[in-house]
Amino acid sequence: MSPPSRDLLAAYDPETFRELGHQLVDQLSEYLARATGANDLPVLPWVPPSTNVERFPAQFPEEPSGDFLALMNRVLAGSNHLHHPRYVGHQVTAPLPLAALSDMVSALLNNGGAVYEMGPVSSAMERNVLRWMADLLGLPAEAGGVFTSGGSAGNLTALLAARQAKAGYDAWNGGAHAGPPLTVLVPESAHYCVSRATRIMGWGEGGVTPVPVDASFRLRPDALEGALMAARRAGRHPIAVVGSAGSTATGAFDPLEAVADFAQAHDLWFHVDGAHGASTALSPKYRAQLKGIERADSVVWDAHKMMLMPALVTAVLFRDGARSFDAFSQEASYLYHGDDPRPWSDIGLRTLECTKLMMALKVYVALSVLGTRAFGDYVTQTYDQARRFADRLEASGDFELAVRPDCNIVCFRHTPRGVAAEQLDALQARLRERVIQRGDFYLVQTRLPRGVFLRVTLINPLTRDEDLEALLEALRGVA
Ligand SMILES: *Cc1c(COP(=O)(O)O)cnc(C)c1O
16 A cells, blocks of 8 residues: 655644644734734725635646645735724624634544534533523523524524424424424514525425514514414414514514513414524623523524624524424434434434534633633623614714614614705615725615614624724715
């Protein structure tokens, strides 16, 4: 047998790794200093997609020749800088550097396996971190769950388990048409992935029955009864009701206690989409906003949003941990062959993924090394800041606040004197385009019933009130 090629031996050489690793960490440290410091760096170095397609062609040499650090420099320079204090865009966090280092360990060990033996440490960490999260939410001792790749996959996982529990027939084996068509009651303000999940399950358009929201975009409990009747009239069997904590567009927290009462009265599965806002449980000041979540049958919680983790790490928690085996119940005897048909430690039995990252590692490391208080402080600080920013907007005279913020998402629009109402939508879109293309700030926009609004998520702990003041000045300047 021939030995491994020289090139491969070199690629695995520990000394080369040590040297490149040190240089990369130096490079990333300098990047972090620039991104977080003085604002000479554009937040998003905006170019059209075609430019980046040309900059990064798939022209690869046959012989090793690539300059790793130069290539990384180009990646850093061309990317959206989430650590920049003036990044106030989508709900994607400025990851903790410690969590990034943990991800490097995950990538090198590659121990995120579906079965215990392929991830002995990460499986145990996953179980224990999920238990810790369940306790924070006030779920009972038998609660449990899994980590999966994002809130979209998480909501699908929870609703698959809800279906097995409440459909009244075995839809997993018999198929979506083995019984009456199903539906879930979902607030109009919920994330689109809930509707996508029901369509993936084969329930079509009526798989979601919308529940109206109030002027603050919160689910109206008094509208639940009507939604239930409408679903039945449409020939659907309602199995679950969803509450958002908070909603994506405006960050609204639904009245979970009232939704829990309704679910209980009608024997529905109660699912909370807390992708963004379940982290509120970490904040002594704001955790009361989650009241009622402790009665949920399932909760989705993204640690890559308000727990400062790089993507992706989403907890799917079940009030009865055993329910988590119902979401995906097929057998794979080549992987799973113990006596216990439901070993918690073979996590792949309960996830969409087979192989995955060591998702729990970065969360476990950050909580162990940094302590828990920093996470609570982070939630409190960003929610406080959103309220101060809302006050500022209300007092401004030339900006309109869409709604008082429940969390760290704020929607508003510029309403300078002399601009006709019907031109306001186009104005917001133009302002955003100019500001992000200049690189001053990164923010997004959303369409609400009243029209197009600018939308900021104060998710970077390094954003200061002065940055938000500068944002208003920049928008006025561009207008
Ligand atoms: C972000 C978000 C999602 C989607 O989660 P991903 O992790 O981006 O897949 C779902 N629901 C809510 C309420 C969200 O805020």
